Protein backbone atom coordinates (compact mmCIF):
# COMPACT_ATOMS: atom_id res chain seq x y z
CA UNK A 462 0.00 0.00 0.00
CA UNK A 463 1.44 3.38 -0.87
CA UNK A 464 1.21 6.40 1.38
CA UNK A 465 -1.73 7.87 -0.39
CA UNK A 466 -4.03 4.92 -0.15
CA UNK A 467 -3.16 4.44 3.46
CA UNK A 468 -4.01 8.07 3.94
CA UNK A 469 -7.38 7.63 2.32
CA UNK A 470 -8.22 4.61 4.34
CA UNK A 471 -7.25 6.01 7.68
CA UNK A 472 -8.37 9.59 7.65
CA UNK A 473 -11.57 9.30 9.62
CA UNK A 474 -10.75 6.36 11.74
CA UNK A 475 -7.75 7.61 13.61
CA UNK A 476 -7.92 10.50 15.95
CA UNK A 477 -5.07 12.68 17.09
CA UNK A 478 -2.20 11.06 18.95
CA UNK A 479 -2.19 10.88 22.72
CA UNK A 480 -1.79 14.27 24.29
CA UNK A 481 -1.93 16.03 20.96
CA UNK A 482 -3.34 19.50 21.07
CA UNK A 483 -4.13 20.21 17.43
CA UNK A 484 -7.52 19.22 16.12
CA UNK A 485 -8.64 17.03 13.29
CA UNK A 486 -8.88 19.03 10.14
CA UNK A 487 -12.25 19.71 8.68
CA UNK A 488 -10.88 20.62 5.28
CA UNK A 489 -9.79 17.07 4.69
CA UNK A 490 -13.13 15.34 4.78
CA UNK A 491 -13.40 15.09 0.99
CA UNK A 492 -13.07 11.34 0.75
CA UNK A 493 -14.99 10.32 3.82
CA UNK A 494 -16.64 6.98 3.37
CA UNK A 495 -13.68 5.23 1.75
CA UNK A 496 -13.15 1.80 3.25
CA UNK A 497 -10.40 1.98 5.81
CA UNK A 498 -7.17 0.16 5.08
CA UNK A 499 -4.97 -1.55 7.64
CA UNK A 500 -3.35 0.73 10.19
CA UNK A 501 -0.04 2.26 9.21
CA UNK A 502 3.06 1.01 10.98
CA UNK A 503 3.57 2.64 14.38
CA UNK A 504 7.14 3.65 14.87
CA UNK A 505 8.60 4.79 18.09
CA UNK A 506 10.01 8.28 18.41
CA UNK A 507 13.43 6.66 18.61
CA UNK A 508 13.43 6.25 14.85
CA UNK A 509 13.20 9.98 14.41
CA UNK A 510 15.78 12.74 14.42
CA UNK A 511 14.83 16.31 15.23
CA UNK A 512 16.49 19.02 13.17
CA UNK A 513 16.36 22.54 14.57
CA UNK A 514 17.38 25.35 12.23
CA UNK A 515 19.27 28.02 14.10
CA UNK A 516 21.90 29.40 11.76
CA UNK A 517 20.02 32.49 10.59
CA UNK A 518 21.44 35.94 11.18
CA UNK A 519 18.34 37.18 12.95
CA UNK A 520 18.96 40.65 11.57
CA UNK A 521 15.51 41.86 12.58
CA UNK A 522 16.51 41.51 16.24
CA UNK A 523 19.34 44.05 15.80
CA UNK A 524 21.45 42.08 18.22
CA UNK A 525 25.02 40.89 18.45
CA UNK A 526 23.69 37.73 20.03
CA UNK A 527 22.35 34.89 17.85
CA UNK A 528 18.57 35.22 17.81
CA UNK A 529 17.87 31.73 19.15
CA UNK A 530 19.90 32.49 22.28
CA UNK A 531 17.58 35.28 23.37
CA UNK A 532 15.64 34.11 26.39
CA UNK A 533 11.93 33.56 26.78
CA UNK A 534 10.68 32.89 30.32
CA UNK A 535 14.27 32.47 31.44
CA UNK A 536 15.43 29.93 28.87
CA UNK A 537 17.18 30.46 25.53
CA UNK A 538 14.67 29.86 22.75
CA UNK A 539 16.85 27.15 21.29
CA UNK A 540 16.84 25.25 24.59
CA UNK A 541 13.05 25.39 24.70
CA UNK A 542 12.76 23.92 21.22
CA UNK A 543 15.33 21.19 21.92
CA UNK A 544 13.59 20.33 25.19
CA UNK A 545 10.24 20.07 23.39
CA UNK A 546 11.84 17.57 20.99
CA UNK A 547 13.19 15.55 23.91
CA UNK A 548 9.82 15.79 25.62
CA UNK A 549 8.25 14.27 22.52
CA UNK A 550 10.60 11.32 22.88
CA UNK A 551 13.09 12.10 20.12
CA UNK A 552 16.35 10.37 20.73
CA UNK A 553 18.57 12.62 18.71
CA UNK A 554 18.54 16.31 17.85
CA UNK A 555 20.63 18.07 15.25
CA UNK A 556 21.01 21.82 15.63
CA UNK A 557 22.03 23.70 12.50
CA UNK A 558 24.31 26.58 13.49
CA UNK A 559 26.34 29.27 11.80
CA UNK A 560 30.09 28.57 12.12
CA UNK A 561 30.73 31.39 14.59
CA UNK A 562 27.94 30.43 16.99
CA UNK A 563 28.47 26.69 16.92
CA UNK A 564 29.88 26.33 20.45
CA UNK A 565 27.42 28.74 22.04
CA UNK A 566 24.46 26.98 20.47
CA UNK A 567 25.72 23.55 21.49
CA UNK A 568 26.04 24.73 25.09
CA UNK A 569 22.57 26.29 25.11
CA UNK A 570 21.05 23.14 23.65
CA UNK A 571 22.43 21.01 26.45
CA UNK A 572 25.68 19.84 24.82
CA UNK A 573 27.15 16.67 26.23
CA UNK A 574 26.22 13.37 24.70
CA UNK A 575 26.89 13.48 20.93
CA UNK A 576 24.38 10.70 20.38
CA UNK A 577 21.64 12.99 21.67
CA UNK A 578 22.81 16.33 20.35
CA UNK A 579 24.78 17.08 17.23
CA UNK A 580 25.60 20.41 15.70
CA UNK A 581 25.72 20.75 11.92
CA UNK A 582 27.24 23.86 10.44
CA UNK A 583 25.68 25.96 7.70
CA UNK A 584 28.60 27.96 6.32
CA UNK A 585 26.56 30.45 4.36
CA UNK A 586 23.06 31.49 5.27
CA UNK A 587 21.39 30.61 2.00
CA UNK A 588 17.92 29.99 3.41
CA UNK A 589 15.98 27.49 5.49
CA UNK A 590 15.94 24.82 2.76
CA UNK A 591 19.72 24.95 2.53
CA UNK A 592 20.05 24.92 6.33
CA UNK A 593 17.94 21.76 6.56
CA UNK A 594 20.14 20.02 3.99
CA UNK A 595 23.19 20.80 6.12
CA UNK A 596 21.79 18.39 8.76
CA UNK A 597 21.78 15.43 6.39
CA UNK A 598 24.94 13.71 7.55
CA UNK A 599 24.29 14.29 11.24
CA UNK A 600 20.76 12.90 10.90
CA UNK A 601 21.93 9.81 9.05
CA UNK A 602 20.21 6.54 9.81
CA UNK A 603 16.86 7.79 10.99
CA UNK A 604 13.73 6.95 9.11
CA UNK A 605 11.83 10.15 9.74
CA UNK A 606 12.92 13.68 10.40
CA UNK A 607 11.11 16.30 12.43
CA UNK A 608 12.21 19.72 11.22
CA UNK A 609 11.59 22.99 12.98
CA UNK A 610 13.01 26.43 13.65
CA UNK A 611 14.87 27.66 16.72
CA UNK A 612 12.67 30.76 17.04
CA UNK A 613 9.48 28.95 18.10
CA UNK A 614 9.65 29.03 21.90
CA UNK A 615 6.02 28.10 22.49
CA UNK A 616 5.86 24.85 20.57
CA UNK A 617 4.95 22.13 23.04
CA UNK A 618 6.18 18.56 23.21
CA UNK A 619 2.61 17.34 22.80
CA UNK A 620 2.24 19.23 19.53
CA UNK A 621 5.44 17.66 18.24
CA UNK A 622 4.21 14.23 19.30
CA UNK A 623 0.82 14.91 17.70
CA UNK A 624 2.37 15.87 14.38
CA UNK A 625 4.60 12.79 14.38
CA UNK A 626 1.66 10.57 15.18
CA UNK A 627 -0.39 12.04 12.37
CA UNK A 628 2.46 11.72 9.92
CA UNK A 629 2.87 8.04 10.71
CA UNK A 630 -0.79 7.17 10.92
CA UNK A 631 -1.41 8.74 7.53
CA UNK A 632 1.68 7.19 6.03
CA UNK A 633 2.54 10.64 4.74
CA UNK A 634 5.69 11.71 2.97
CA UNK A 635 5.50 15.20 4.41
CA UNK A 636 3.30 16.55 7.20
CA UNK A 637 3.38 20.13 8.41
CA UNK A 638 1.78 22.18 11.13
CA UNK A 639 -0.60 25.02 10.32
CA UNK A 640 -2.36 27.66 12.38
CA UNK A 641 -5.18 30.05 11.66
CA UNK A 642 -4.18 33.46 12.96
CA UNK A 643 -6.12 36.67 13.39
CA UNK A 644 -3.04 38.49 12.20
CA UNK A 645 -0.99 36.29 9.84
CA UNK A 646 1.64 38.97 9.19
CA UNK A 647 5.13 37.55 8.92
CA UNK A 648 4.16 33.94 8.17
CA UNK A 649 4.11 31.84 5.02
CA UNK A 650 0.53 31.25 3.82
CA UNK A 651 -0.80 27.79 3.07
CA UNK A 652 -2.05 27.26 -0.46
CA UNK A 653 -4.67 24.55 -0.97
CA UNK A 654 -6.16 22.84 -3.96
CA UNK A 655 -9.42 20.98 -3.38
CA UNK A 656 -8.75 21.12 0.30
CA UNK A 657 -5.27 19.61 0.09
CA UNK A 658 -2.15 21.57 0.81
CA UNK A 659 -0.41 22.27 -2.45
CA UNK A 660 2.21 24.81 -1.44
CA UNK A 661 3.39 27.53 0.93
CA UNK A 662 3.80 31.10 -0.24
CA UNK A 663 6.20 33.28 1.73
CA UNK A 664 4.75 36.61 2.71
CA UNK A 665 7.37 38.56 0.82
CA UNK A 666 6.41 36.75 -2.38
CA UNK A 667 2.65 36.86 -1.85
CA UNK A 668 0.10 38.98 -3.67
CA UNK A 669 -2.59 40.87 -1.75
CA UNK A 670 -5.15 38.06 -2.00
CA UNK A 671 -2.69 35.49 -0.64
CA UNK A 672 -1.64 37.82 2.14
CA UNK A 673 -5.27 38.05 3.22
CA UNK A 674 -5.29 34.28 3.84
CA UNK A 675 -5.17 33.50 7.54
CA UNK A 676 -4.01 29.90 7.45
CA UNK A 677 -0.25 29.98 7.97
CA UNK A 678 2.72 27.65 8.04
CA UNK A 679 3.54 27.28 11.73
CA UNK A 680 7.06 25.95 11.06
CA UNK A 681 7.04 22.26 12.09
CA UNK A 682 7.47 19.50 9.53
CA UNK A 683 7.67 15.73 9.62
CA UNK A 684 9.20 14.04 6.61
CA UNK A 685 10.20 10.60 5.44
CA UNK A 686 14.01 10.77 5.32
CA UNK A 687 14.35 8.79 2.14
CA UNK A 688 12.29 11.35 0.25
CA UNK A 689 13.44 14.41 2.20
CA UNK A 690 17.16 14.55 1.54
CA UNK A 691 17.11 14.28 -2.27
CA UNK A 692 14.13 16.65 -2.35
CA UNK A 693 16.03 19.24 -0.31
CA UNK A 694 19.08 18.86 -2.54
CA UNK A 695 16.92 19.52 -5.58
CA UNK A 696 15.26 22.72 -4.30
CA UNK A 697 15.87 25.74 -6.49
CA UNK A 698 16.51 29.19 -5.03
CA UNK A 699 13.47 31.45 -4.83
CA UNK A 700 13.50 34.63 -6.95
CA UNK A 701 15.33 36.54 -4.22
CA UNK A 702 18.04 33.90 -4.06
CA UNK A 703 17.08 32.10 -0.85
CA UNK A 704 16.40 28.40 -0.76
CA UNK A 705 13.10 27.96 1.04
CA UNK A 706 12.36 24.89 3.12
CA UNK A 707 8.72 25.70 2.51
CA UNK A 708 9.12 24.86 -1.19
CA UNK A 709 9.18 21.22 -0.13
CA UNK A 710 5.42 21.33 0.15
CA UNK A 711 4.81 22.40 -3.44
CA UNK A 712 7.39 19.90 -4.59
CA UNK A 713 5.87 16.95 -2.72
CA UNK A 714 2.38 17.87 -3.91
CA UNK A 715 3.56 18.17 -7.53
CA UNK A 716 5.21 14.76 -7.31
CA UNK A 717 1.95 13.27 -6.10
CA UNK A 718 3.40 12.44 -2.68
CA UNK A 719 1.12 12.36 0.32
CA UNK A 720 1.20 15.76 2.02
CA UNK A 721 -0.65 16.11 5.30
CA UNK A 722 -1.34 19.06 7.55
CA UNK A 723 -2.17 19.30 11.21
CA UNK A 724 -3.78 22.40 12.63
CA UNK A 725 -2.86 23.92 15.97
CA UNK A 726 -5.77 24.25 18.34
CA UNK A 727 -3.96 26.95 20.30
CA UNK A 728 -2.50 29.29 17.68
CA UNK A 729 -0.34 30.91 20.38
CA UNK A 730 2.02 27.96 19.96
CA UNK A 731 2.90 29.24 16.51
CA UNK A 732 4.35 32.46 17.83
CA UNK A 733 7.70 33.06 16.22
CA UNK A 734 10.31 35.55 17.28
CA UNK A 735 11.78 37.63 14.50
CA UNK A 736 11.76 40.99 16.31
CA UNK A 737 12.11 42.32 19.85
CA UNK A 738 8.39 43.06 19.91
CA UNK A 739 7.67 39.42 19.11
CA UNK A 740 10.17 38.41 21.79
CA UNK A 741 8.16 40.39 24.34
CA UNK A 742 4.88 38.89 23.26
CA UNK A 743 6.29 35.34 23.30
CA UNK A 744 7.57 36.09 26.79
CA UNK A 745 4.11 37.07 27.95
CA UNK A 746 2.48 34.04 26.41
CA UNK A 747 4.97 31.57 27.88
CA UNK A 748 4.87 33.18 31.33
CA UNK A 749 1.09 32.95 31.25
CA UNK A 750 1.36 29.25 30.45
CA UNK A 751 3.76 28.68 33.36
CA UNK A 752 1.44 30.51 35.77
CA UNK A 753 -1.53 28.49 34.62
CA UNK A 754 0.35 25.24 35.12
CA UNK A 755 1.48 26.29 38.61
CA UNK A 756 -2.03 27.15 39.70
CA UNK A 757 -3.32 23.88 38.26
CA UNK A 758 -0.73 22.03 40.33
CA UNK A 759 -1.88 23.65 43.58
CA UNK A 760 0.28 26.76 43.95
CA UNK A 761 -1.40 30.03 45.00
CA UNK A 762 -0.46 33.08 42.96
CA UNK A 763 -1.92 36.04 44.78
CA UNK A 764 -1.32 38.26 41.77
CA UNK A 765 -0.40 36.25 38.65
CA UNK A 766 0.40 39.39 36.67
CA UNK A 767 3.31 40.29 38.95
CA UNK A 768 4.57 36.75 39.56
CA UNK A 769 7.42 35.74 37.27
CA UNK A 770 8.37 32.09 37.20
CA UNK A 771 10.82 30.70 34.67
CA UNK A 772 10.12 27.62 32.61
CA UNK A 773 11.45 24.59 34.48
CA UNK A 774 11.10 26.02 38.00
CA UNK A 775 9.35 23.62 40.37
CA UNK A 776 7.03 24.74 43.16
CA UNK A 777 5.31 22.43 45.66
CA UNK A 778 1.60 22.51 46.42
CA UNK A 779 0.14 24.98 48.89
CA UNK A 780 3.03 27.32 48.46
CA UNK A 781 1.82 30.88 48.24
CA UNK A 782 3.55 33.32 45.94
CA UNK A 783 2.75 36.89 46.83
CA UNK A 784 3.03 39.85 44.43
CA UNK A 785 6.41 40.70 42.97
CA UNK A 786 7.96 37.24 43.29
CA UNK A 787 10.55 36.13 40.74
CA UNK A 788 11.53 32.46 40.70
CA UNK A 789 14.29 32.03 38.16
CA UNK A 790 16.74 29.54 36.70
CA UNK A 791 16.86 26.10 38.26
CA UNK A 792 14.90 27.06 41.36
CA UNK A 793 12.94 24.42 43.26
CA UNK A 794 10.61 25.35 46.10
CA UNK A 795 8.97 22.82 48.40
CA UNK A 796 5.39 22.66 49.62
CA UNK A 797 3.68 25.03 52.02
CA UNK A 798 6.08 27.96 51.64
CA UNK A 799 5.15 31.63 51.77
CA UNK A 800 7.22 33.79 49.44
CA UNK A 801 7.19 37.53 48.90
CA UNK A 802 6.14 40.16 48.43
CA UNK A 803 9.05 41.22 46.23
CA UNK A 804 11.39 38.27 46.55
CA UNK A 805 13.94 37.26 43.93
CA UNK A 806 15.19 33.66 43.88
CA UNK A 807 17.68 32.38 41.32
CA UNK A 808 18.88 28.78 41.14
CA UNK A 809 17.61 28.17 44.68
CA UNK A 810 16.74 24.95 46.43
CA UNK A 811 14.09 25.67 49.07
CA UNK A 812 12.62 23.09 51.47
CA UNK A 813 9.12 22.95 52.89
CA UNK A 814 7.28 25.54 54.97
CA UNK A 815 9.89 28.25 54.44
CA UNK A 816 8.95 31.90 54.70
CA UNK A 817 10.85 34.31 52.51
CA UNK A 818 9.96 37.97 52.58
CA UNK A 819 11.30 40.63 50.22
CA UNK A 820 14.81 39.22 49.88
CA UNK A 821 17.27 38.24 47.14
CA UNK A 822 18.64 34.70 47.16
CA UNK A 823 20.96 32.98 44.71
CA UNK A 824 22.45 29.52 44.17
CA UNK A 825 21.91 28.32 47.73
CA UNK A 826 19.93 25.78 49.73
CA UNK A 827 17.35 26.41 52.43
CA UNK A 828 16.26 23.35 54.40
CA UNK A 829 12.75 23.09 55.88
CA UNK A 830 11.14 25.83 58.02
CA UNK A 831 13.72 28.49 57.27
CA UNK A 832 12.75 32.15 57.64
CA UNK A 833 14.33 34.93 55.62
CA UNK A 834 13.25 38.45 56.41
CA UNK A 835 13.11 41.53 54.24
CA UNK A 836 16.21 43.01 52.59
CA UNK A 837 18.32 39.95 53.21
CA UNK A 838 20.78 38.88 50.54
CA UNK A 839 21.78 35.23 50.33
CA UNK A 840 24.61 34.94 47.84
CA UNK A 841 25.87 31.76 46.16
CA UNK A 842 27.07 28.80 48.15
CA UNK A 843 24.98 29.03 51.31
CA UNK A 844 23.20 26.21 53.07
CA UNK A 845 20.78 27.25 55.80
CA UNK A 846 19.76 24.36 58.06
CA UNK A 847 16.30 23.67 59.40
CA UNK A 848 14.61 26.49 61.30
CA UNK A 849 17.38 28.99 60.60
CA UNK A 850 16.10 32.52 61.02
CA UNK A 851 17.47 35.50 59.11
CA UNK A 852 15.92 38.75 60.22
CA UNK A 853 16.41 41.83 58.11
CA UNK A 854 19.42 43.15 56.21
CA UNK A 855 21.53 40.05 56.71
CA UNK A 856 23.97 39.25 53.93
CA UNK A 857 25.39 35.75 53.66
CA UNK A 858 27.86 34.32 51.19
CA UNK A 859 29.36 30.85 50.89
CA UNK A 860 28.25 30.00 54.39
CA UNK A 861 26.74 26.97 56.09
CA UNK A 862 24.42 27.68 58.98
CA UNK A 863 23.36 24.86 61.32
CA UNK A 864 19.81 24.11 62.41
CA UNK A 865 18.04 26.63 64.59
CA UNK A 866 20.65 29.40 64.34
CA UNK A 867 19.57 33.03 64.21
CA UNK A 868 21.06 35.99 62.41
CA UNK A 869 18.51 38.57 63.34
CA UNK A 870 19.68 41.97 62.22
CA UNK A 871 21.98 43.64 59.71
CA UNK A 872 25.15 41.60 59.49
CA UNK A 873 27.59 40.10 57.01
CA UNK A 874 28.58 36.47 57.28
CA UNK A 875 30.83 35.18 54.51
CA UNK A 876 32.99 32.10 53.93
CA UNK A 877 31.78 30.75 57.25
CA UNK A 878 30.68 27.58 58.94
CA UNK A 879 28.16 28.38 61.62
CA UNK A 880 27.02 25.56 63.91
CA UNK A 881 23.54 24.82 65.25
CA UNK A 882 21.65 27.04 67.70
CA UNK A 883 24.10 29.90 67.31
CA UNK A 884 22.98 33.46 67.97
CA UNK A 885 24.55 36.14 65.84
CA UNK A 886 23.73 39.63 67.13
CA UNK A 887 23.04 42.84 65.30
CA UNK A 888 25.85 44.28 63.22
CA UNK A 889 28.14 41.25 63.34
CA UNK A 890 30.65 41.18 60.54
CA UNK A 891 33.02 38.46 59.39
CA UNK A 892 36.06 40.35 58.09
CA UNK A 893 36.90 37.65 55.58
CA UNK A 894 39.06 39.61 53.15
CA UNK A 895 42.53 40.92 53.94
CA UNK A 896 42.87 42.80 50.68
CA UNK A 897 44.47 39.85 48.96
CA UNK A 898 42.73 36.67 50.00
CA UNK A 899 39.48 35.43 51.49
CA UNK A 900 39.60 33.55 54.80
CA UNK A 901 37.22 31.28 56.64
CA UNK A 902 35.37 31.77 59.94
CA UNK A 903 34.12 28.87 62.08
CA UNK A 904 31.57 29.26 64.84
CA UNK A 905 30.72 26.23 66.99
CA UNK A 906 27.30 25.04 68.15
CA UNK A 907 25.50 27.20 70.67
CA UNK A 908 27.96 30.10 70.47
CA UNK A 909 26.75 33.60 71.21
CA UNK A 910 28.22 36.35 69.04
CA UNK A 911 27.43 39.68 70.66
CA UNK A 912 26.21 42.69 68.75
CA UNK A 913 28.74 44.50 66.64
CA UNK A 914 31.37 41.77 66.98
CA UNK A 915 33.93 41.73 64.19
CA UNK A 916 35.37 38.29 63.50
CA UNK A 917 38.69 38.78 61.74
CA UNK A 918 39.21 35.67 59.63
CA UNK A 919 40.76 33.19 59.64
CA UNK A 920 39.29 32.60 63.07
CA UNK A 921 37.42 29.96 65.04
CA UNK A 922 34.95 30.57 67.84
CA UNK A 923 34.38 27.34 69.77
CA UNK A 924 31.08 25.78 70.75
CA UNK A 925 29.25 27.61 73.51
CA UNK A 926 31.74 30.50 73.39
CA UNK A 927 30.67 34.07 73.91
CA UNK A 928 31.83 37.38 72.44
CA UNK A 929 30.82 40.61 74.08
CA UNK A 930 29.25 43.49 72.21
CA UNK A 931 31.79 45.36 70.13
CA UNK A 932 34.50 42.68 70.40
CA UNK A 933 37.05 42.53 67.63
CA UNK A 934 38.08 38.88 67.57
CA UNK A 935 41.50 38.38 66.03
CA UNK A 936 42.45 35.06 67.67
CA UNK A 937 40.62 31.77 68.08
CA UNK A 938 38.19 31.54 70.99
CA UNK A 939 38.11 28.19 72.79
CA UNK A 940 34.85 26.34 73.43
CA UNK A 941 32.95 27.93 76.31
CA UNK A 942 35.36 30.86 76.50
CA UNK A 943 34.15 34.45 76.84
CA UNK A 944 35.96 37.30 75.12
CA UNK A 945 35.53 41.05 74.98
CA UNK A 946 37.27 44.19 73.84
CA UNK A 947 39.41 45.43 71.01
CA UNK A 948 41.27 43.26 70.30
CA UNK A 949 39.17 40.73 72.17
CA UNK A 950 40.64 39.10 75.30
CA UNK A 951 39.42 36.31 77.45
CA UNK A 952 37.13 37.27 80.34
CA UNK A 953 37.48 35.72 83.79
CA UNK A 954 34.22 34.22 84.91
CA UNK A 955 32.39 36.74 87.07
CA UNK A 956 30.34 36.03 90.17
CA UNK A 957 27.36 34.46 88.53
CA UNK A 958 29.60 32.83 85.94
CA UNK A 959 27.01 33.12 83.24
CA UNK A 960 26.12 35.27 80.39
CA UNK A 961 24.27 37.63 82.68
CA UNK A 962 27.25 39.99 82.65
CA UNK A 963 27.75 40.41 78.98
CA UNK A 964 29.11 43.93 79.41
CA UNK A 965 31.85 42.86 81.83
CA UNK A 966 34.78 44.06 79.76
CA UNK A 967 36.62 45.03 82.91
CA UNK A 968 37.17 41.48 83.99
CA UNK A 969 40.13 40.64 81.83
CA UNK A 970 42.44 37.91 83.00
Ligand code: UD1
Pocket residue numbers: 514515516517518519529557583585586587588589590591592610611612613647648649650661663677678679680704705706707733735
Ligand atom coordinates in the same frame (compact mmCIF):
# COMPACT_ATOMS: atom_id res chain seq x y z
C1 UD1 B 1 9.78 30.78 8.26
C2 UD1 B 1 9.03 30.10 7.12
C3 UD1 B 1 7.59 30.62 7.09
C4 UD1 B 1 6.92 30.31 8.40
C5 UD1 B 1 7.71 30.90 9.57
C6 UD1 B 1 7.11 30.33 10.85
C7 UD1 B 1 10.70 29.66 5.38
C8 UD1 B 1 11.22 30.06 4.05
N1 UD1 B 1 9.69 30.37 5.87
O1 UD1 B 1 9.86 32.15 7.95
O2 UD1 B 1 6.86 29.98 6.04
O3 UD1 B 1 5.59 30.82 8.42
O4 UD1 B 1 9.10 30.53 9.50
O5 UD1 B 1 7.80 30.62 11.97
O6 UD1 B 1 11.18 28.69 5.93
N2 UD1 B 1 17.77 29.76 9.37
C9 UD1 B 1 18.93 29.05 9.12
N3 UD1 B 1 19.63 29.31 7.98
C10 UD1 B 1 19.20 30.19 7.05
C11 UD1 B 1 18.01 30.90 7.31
C12 UD1 B 1 17.31 30.65 8.48
O7 UD1 B 1 19.36 28.22 9.93
O8 UD1 B 1 19.89 30.34 6.04
C13 UD1 B 1 17.04 29.49 10.63
C14 UD1 B 1 16.92 30.72 11.52
O9 UD1 B 1 17.97 30.75 12.49
C15 UD1 B 1 15.56 30.53 12.19
C16 UD1 B 1 14.81 29.61 11.25
O10 UD1 B 1 15.73 29.10 10.33
O11 UD1 B 1 15.66 29.93 13.46
C17 UD1 B 1 13.69 30.34 10.52
O12 UD1 B 1 14.21 31.43 9.82
P1 UD1 B 1 13.45 32.80 9.77
O13 UD1 B 1 14.28 33.77 9.02
O14 UD1 B 1 12.97 33.17 11.11
O15 UD1 B 1 12.20 32.37 8.84
P2 UD1 B 1 10.87 33.22 8.64
O16 UD1 B 1 11.13 34.25 7.60
O17 UD1 B 1 10.36 33.64 9.93
Ligand code: CA
Pocket residue numbers: 610612733734735
Ligand atom coordinates in the same frame (compact mmCIF):
# COMPACT_ATOMS: atom_id res chain seq x y z
CA1 CA C 1 10.92 33.20 12.09
